[in-house]
Amino acid sequence: MNPIKNYLKSIFAQQRVIGNDPTLKGLVKADTVLNNLINEKRVPGFSITVLKEGKTLLQKGYGYADLERKIPVDAAKTIFRIASVSKPIAATALACMVFDGSIDLDISFYEYVPYYPKKKWDFTIRQLASHTAGIRGYKGVEYGLNRPYTIKESIAIFKDDDLIFEPGRGYFYNSFDWVLVSLAMQEASGIPFEEYVRQKVLHPLELENTFAECHPNSTRGFGEAPRDEESTAFFSGQNRQDQTKFYSKNRLGFRTAIPVNNFYKLAGGGYLSTSADIAKLGQAYLDGTILPEDIRSQFLTSQTVKGKPIYYGLGWQVSADTKGRPYYGHVGSGVGGYSNFFVYPEERMVFAILVNCTDPKVQGELDDVVDALLTTTKLQTDRINS
Template sequence: MKPILKYLKNIFAAKRVLVDDTQLSGLVNADFLLQELIKHNKAPGIAITVLKDGKSIFQKGYGYADLEQKQFIHPKKTIFRIASVSKPVAATALAYMVQDGLIDIDESFYTYLPDYPKKEWDFTIRHLASHTAGIRVYKGKEYGLNEPLSIKEGLDIFKNDPLVYEPGTEYLYNSFDWVMISAAMQEASGIPFEEYVQEKVLNPLGMKNTCIPKSHSDLNQRQTGEDVNFISTSEKQDLVTKFYTKGITGFRKAIPVDNFYKLAGGGYLSSSEDIAKFGQAFLDKKVEISEEILNQFLTSQQVEGNSTYYGLGWQVSEDAKGRKFFGHVGNGVGGYANFFVYPEEQLVFSILINCTDPKIQQELDAVINCFFDEIDS
């Protein structure tokens, strides 16, 4: 049996470590810790929404959406890059497609894209969604690519490379898996991926501040601007944060990137309130997907008898105190996100930051732990 250390090193799959602070408690402590992050220049801006039993118990903005203009973060309206928190959104659309019989997650990927270059082994949609297909990770500057690629054009980045391992034998987290899934979804449904997500997920759940990056020429030709939320064709552009990267001397503007081709894996933008609303929809059973199908997406996959702490597009794990959650961590150029749903405690956490990984996950876990102190007191 292979060791599972490689899985535990993965930030998206490993158990999160919660830190206690006994000097303060509950909501006051959470507020204090978040203020400290801004005060000590650990993050340019933070928006947080916490729901308990479907009601907002804490919602606040910290720091700036624009450091130069001193534009404050608005917890309801400010729009951030949510990076890999896009995956649960895409996974929900995929689950609808499975329910509607348009895609079989245990069917070969080649059933939907027969022209994709053949590899040494076959692999399924499930392999891709669980990051066990053997697709490689980013190379070189691919993480910060700034080219106006369509989803299908995005496949050209990696499609000619061999699989890293035989599908189903290992776990390797990457966003290319979801570029492939979104391409398959388009072929299976006959409509653009972003339109399907808008129709099946965003509109029904009232996620009005969840947007896609600026439109491309091919999108304009389809004339879908009235149906899909484009940040460049609406007043939402004024609500989008500036994107930053943290360096030794402080924060600087992040490099320009075009994330449209990897929309499903890390391209969406949203507000803290919208992401919390999305999580609450699962607790309230407003996501009209059968329990049987949802369980497949929200159950950690196994590799050689070991948990990957990852379902199908969802991180599925427990924290250091044994509390079970599902959700996702997101890290992209100019954006960092925490999205966690604790079903037993009926808690939803949505924390968005306008900076590439600011290295404060431990502090964010401490903030989250404050709310358990509050409900336990």
């Protein structure tokens, strides 16, 4: 048989089984979909952790952390770039500052960063955290910068640009908003942003495999042990062996992603983590073990523009899926990493999926996995309650 026809036939056959076979449900369907992503070479590797009522429903690595050396992904240990899933981590730290009175969400950003160039309109921390401040997004190569900026130095990228709309009158998603939020947090706390996050979020929640990738002022090579004066919040040599390689994909297959330095946008997209750690963060919100409920609800409530919800809270996407099930969390897409983090409060479920590839175009399949597990657990609950 013609090899192209044979290939197409196999793909369509797999789609029929996955999409139409009523016997494939729940964990079996999820595992089938995920295995097919590897078998069809859609992604190099990924990790998934799913919690139900605080217990592990699924935790598994698929594919390779290192294609060349055939090192498999370990869901408990393999460390990925989590891209914009960094925002809920930063938002949790910001919520801690709101709780202790260090930051007021509704006063001018300039109260904390007076040296930032004045704009036509004033704007607040709340507007920055909800992407309603009018700050612009990436231009050209800014998406993949590889310069050793500190957070403070990096505002030179965009500080002289006009706001793109009057704050509070529009919504524009970008990561520069969270560069400014993290800068304000540094100024308000008097300590480096990454150290504050370590003290208030990573350490209390025991997120032991979540790190800032590297310090821009460090003279060490990437992955080398830090000097004594360098914060333990940074990715160090002892963790290097568990880090995935970062890939991109073209029509010829996978290749090593371009080198980038994400430190300056740590709050918006610069953290490294495991699916197990990210799921643990979601469970802390479900259990209410971090922050008082009134503070959490501020961050997990959709903000509004002109009286209409924008489906974004403060560092959290707040919405409902295609079947109307409410969730909060975030999707992340960056160089060498793609991530899904969803918390479903009604189902008491947490999903964390991390991929080691730039924009792998597999969101539809990941949605199918989430739906399969949500649907099955709901059916089981209905049977128990009937």
